[in-house]
Structure formats: C-alpha cells, structure tokens
Amino acid sequence: MHVPDWLDAARQRELLEACRRWARPPAGLRTVRTPGGGTMTARQVCLGWHWYPYAYARTVADGDGAPVKPFPAWLGELGRRAVTDALGPEAAREAAYDIALINFYDADARMGLHRDADEKSAAPVVSLSLGDTCVFRFGNTETRTRPWTDVELRSGDLFVFGGPSRFAYHGVPRVHAGTAPGDELGLTGRLNVTLRVSGLPGPAPGGGRSGPRA
Incomplete structure (x- = not known):
C-alpha cells in the first residue's frame, strides 16, 4: 500500500537528522558485501538487529564488529502508526518492530529484486522514503x-x-537524481528507512523515546 506524503516536511527533517546520527561509527554506514x-x-546501517547476507546478529559481523545500535521505541511507534494508516489497526496489532535497515542511495545506486525473508515474523514491512x-518495483x-x-x-x-x-520480490531499479526537496530537506541522494519485526528471541537493544513525533 502506497501512501504519498505520509511524512510532512518537519518530520522528514527530524528523521533525516536521526539517520545522520545513526550513520556515524561505530556500527555506522557500511558497504554490504x-x-x-x-x-x-x-550503503546501509542497521538498528536493533544487524542484517548481513543472509542472517541477523547483535554485532556488525561483516564490518567493525561493534554492537548494533539500539532500536528506539519512538521508531517502533512510528512503524505501528504507519501500518495502521496503510492497512488498518488489525494489521498493526502484533507489529512489535525491532529492526531498522537504513539504506543510502546515491545517483548510481540500485537494489536488485529480493525478498525480505530472513525474519521469523510475517508482520508487515514498513518503508519510508527521504530525498x-x-x-520502486513491487513484484510477486x-x-x-x-x-x-x-x-x-x-x-x-x-x-x-x-x-x-x-x-x-521488490527492488529499486532507478533513482532520479536531483529530485529531493531542495533547501527544505538538505539531502543529496535517497534514504530509505525499512522497519521489520524480527520474530527472533530476546528483546532488541533498548532505545529512548525521544525523536520524531509518532
């Protein structure tokens, strides 16, 4: 379900600032091999659980080895609100989001068709776009x-x-460079924030509630 303009300009800026903090090392933005x-x-940075092809870990197993950054409670609340708005409250009932994958696309970046199938949960996937x-190619x-x-x-x-x-299966065959909101956002390129429910045992590393309004 596509919901255009779901994040207003202020919330986009707030989420972008959070992404910039998460991108800093340790456990920061990396190239996935x-x-x-x-x-x-x-390029990618993870919260809650670290994804690498094709598993999850508590540390950046394919990078600097640092503990994965915590998944903040406010981001889970944002995910549940997104599911409620897109699919209805019933779909959000058991959506205990504990993973975020933040992907940065420059003008030449692409994402081949793939499935999000490394989780142990069938809860909806939430995708937020910035820049x-x-x-976005959505297949079968x-x-x-x-x-x-x-x-x-x-x-x-x-x-x-x-x-x-x-x-x-889904992917990103093309990015339209230079189409981000100009000075209003201050981002060159595209950020995608994907929220998932791991279904894995144990709580994800906890995070604070401060952040963009849910």
Whole structure:
C-alpha cells in the first residue's frame, strides 16, 4: 500500500537528522558485501538487529564488529502508526518492530529484486522514503520476473506490504537524481528507512523515546 506524503516536511527533517546520527561509527554506514564477492551499491546501517547476507546478529559481523545500535521505541511507534494508516489497526496489532535497515542511495545506486525473508515474523514491512525520488518495483511472491508494478516513491512517501504480499520480490531499479526537496530537506541522494519485526528471541537493544513525533 502506497501512501504519498505520509511524512510532512518537519518530520522528514527530524528523521533525516536521526539517520545522520545513526550513520556515524561505530556500527555506522557500511558497504554490504555479498557471499559471491560482490557489493551492494546502496550503503546501509542497521538498528536493533544487524542484517548481513543472509542472517541477523547483535554485532556488525561483516564490518567493525561493534554492537548494533539500539532500536528506539519512538521508531517502533512510528512503524505501528504507519501500518495502521496503510492497512488498518488489525494489521498493526502484533507489529512489535525491532529492526531498522537504513539504506543510502546515491545517483548510481540500485537494489536488485529480493525478498525480505530472513525474519521469523510475517508482520508487515514498513518503508519510508527521504530525498530523491526512486522507482520502486513491487513484484510477486514466486519469482523475480513479471508481473510487477513500478511505483514512484517521493520524499515523505510511505509504502507498507503485508499479508499475502509480505514476501513479494521488490527492488529499486532507478533513482532520479536531483529530485529531493531542495533547501527544505538538505539531502543529496535517497534514504530509505525499512522497519521489520524480527520474530527472533530476546528483546532488541533498548532505545529512548525521544525523536520524531509518532
């Protein structure tokens, strides 16, 4: 479910400032290396649980080895509100978000079609966009080939997928450079904040409640 302009300008700025803090080392923004020896063109930082191909850990197992940054309570509240607005309150009932993957795309970055399938939960995935507009390709649950739908995600847009589409293939084949809100946001490139429920044992590292308004 695509919800355009879900984050207003003030909330976009607040979320961007939080992303800049999270990107700092230790456990900061990194280049993800795949098992085949390649690298992802979008750089990433994680909160709550650290994702690397294709597992989760409490430390940056494929980077500096530092403990993963905590997942803040306010971000989980934002995720539940997003699901409620997009899919209804029933879908958000058990959405105890404890993972954030923040991906930074420059003008040349892409994300191949993939499924978010390393979690032990089928709770909806929440995607928040900041900065440059991208083409978001949302496919089917069986294959990386058609049918798929291309959606333009602009700064402030929300995209939520759950239920039968929770494990659909999706990716970003294109970023439209220079389309971010100018001085209003102050971001060159695109940030995507993806929230997931791990379903893994034990609480995620705790975080404070201060942050962008939910």
